[in-house]
Amino acid sequence: MLSTGALRAHLLAARLAGPVATSREESLRSYRLFAARDPRVTIGIDPEWAWDERDLLRLMADKCGVSGDSDHVSGPDVIDPELTLTALSAFADRLGEAAARRIPVLLGTGHPHRLLGFYAGLADALSAAGCLVLTPAQGRCIDITTRFGVRTYNLDYVRGVALVREPGVPCAGRETGAHTHSPLPVRAVLDALVEAGGPLPGLVVGDHGWVCGAGQLGFEAIGLADTDDPALFVGEAEGRVSVAVPLDDAVRSDYYLPLTRYVLNRACLSQ
Template sequence: MLSTGALRAHLLAARLAGPVATPRENSLRSYRLFAARDPRVMLGLSPERTWDEPELLRLMADRCGVSADPAHVSGPDAIDPERTVAALDAFAERLGRAAARRVPVLLGTGHPHRLLGFYAGLADALSAAGCPVLTPAQGRCIDITTRFGVRTYNLDYVRGVALVREPGGGLRVVKPAHTRIRRCRSGWRCRTRRSGTGCFRSW
């Protein structure tokens, strides 16, 4: 197990904390889109109240340590490594409680090419601890709003981890988007053809 210092060093070296690869302009754009409830950044969620851009900036500064200065509109952005380590510790504690109580768990990723192995390892460990690893809605069609319009993908699970596949079976890296499941003839509706166990749109 990594020490706190080694974990912090890894986060900085990988640019997961400290100066990060996401420029300030991109972060502010995401805040603006979230405030406007643009479906591309809502992850399918409906906030209980309205958030404006200044509130979101203050929230991100408090939770992640980004600059709270609204005049900082360009250049590199940064995430506080100490807050990141603290959040990872809280995440580990939450996983430990779930394993101890053997509660059902649901895991998924929008970045399967990079994070599938990580989440699959969690699924294996939680399953070994007695937690049921859930795989609901497998094979169902999901509408995802992209910059090219609405596209239909297929919900699948690999080693207990939810992800979406492009028509034809390829994995898709999901950027923040709105998702919607529709019923088709076999129980889930969309203009699709059946192929194996999943629904795929005919392009």
């Protein structure tokens, strides 16, 4: 079993926490856009509270460990590994509860190149524990606004994890997909489940719009978020996201595998 100390060391060595690749400039830009209610950054959360840039900076300092100094405007951003470990434990506890109750679960990612393996390990373990891993609306077309205009993507699943594919990608099941922050894929999946008469997920696991879009609609949602993703932490503060885990979401995919082992061990889901 991976100890907490060993995982802390891994978080720092892999730059999942500590000084991360996400820049201070990127994070502050996201806070400005979120304060302006830009949908590219709210990614499915409709905030109930008035969040200005100072409020968001304080929140992210509290939840992630970034500097709360508004005069600090450049350089790498920082995530406190202790906050990551605490949130991972809460994340694992939610998974353990879902497995104990054998509730239907939905997993989806907007970072398939990096995080697919992490979520797929969870999906395998939850399925083995008796949870129904939901995979509706396979192949459904979803129109998403990008900086290049509106593009049509196709919904797909790899090892029980939902993602969207670039237009023209022919091979279903390939472990590639598009990077997206949009909440539209999870809305399409939930709509398909309602149309089919259920069952609906008792827990949604993922990142970006998968978590925010589901949480906004009242589904329990947990996920991972970087320092430039304030929406998940706002959702957590307002009670629509159960757990947001602060970490760099764009390092090498194999660097997340120790986190999978740690989470499954804590959730008593190791096989």
